[in-house]
Amino acid sequence: MQEYQYPLDLDWSTSEMVVVMKMWEVLEAANEEGVQVADFLQAYQKFKQVVPAIGEERRLGREFEKSSGYSLYHTVKAVKEQGTGRFKMSGETKKGRKK
Numbered sequence: 001m002q003e004y005q006y007p008l009d010l011d012w013s014t015s016e017m018v019v020v021m022k023m024w025e026v027l028e029a030a031n032e033e034g035v036q037v038a039d040f041l042q043a044y045q046k047f048k049q050v051v052p053a054i055g056e057e058r059r060l061g062r063e064f065e066k067s068s069g070y071s072l073y074h075t076v077k078a079v080k081e082q083g084t085g086r087f088k089m090s091g092e093t094k095k096g097r098k099k
Contacts, residue, residue, distance in 0.1 A: 007063035016050045023047035024064055030079065031070045034088030040079050 006024045008017050026043040029035045051057050061072030070089075079087050 005067045007060045012050065019043075019046045019050050020060075027064070027070055027072060027075055028068065030075050030087055031089045034086050037079055037082055037084050037087045040075075040087060044076060044079075 006021055008020060012020070023043050023046070026035055026040050030040055048057070051060060057072070065071050075089055078089060
């Protein structure tokens, strides 16, 4: 995994920052080496507890995509469509990915 600037809000508590950082790590893994669908969805569910507003989720997702090339939206969509098992973003599903 490469190192990216993780978008965080300095108003969050340390535990909330850890939850959001875990989401970015799992998002990276889903795009680079693959993850279990259940693990990804669990991280996303916890992320949504910290970031419940869709506008803030989109803003953070765009910031992360700008630095990493990995789309939170497209990855979440693809994971939910798969539903179970091991997941890795394929070239065809990386619509939001910048080359």
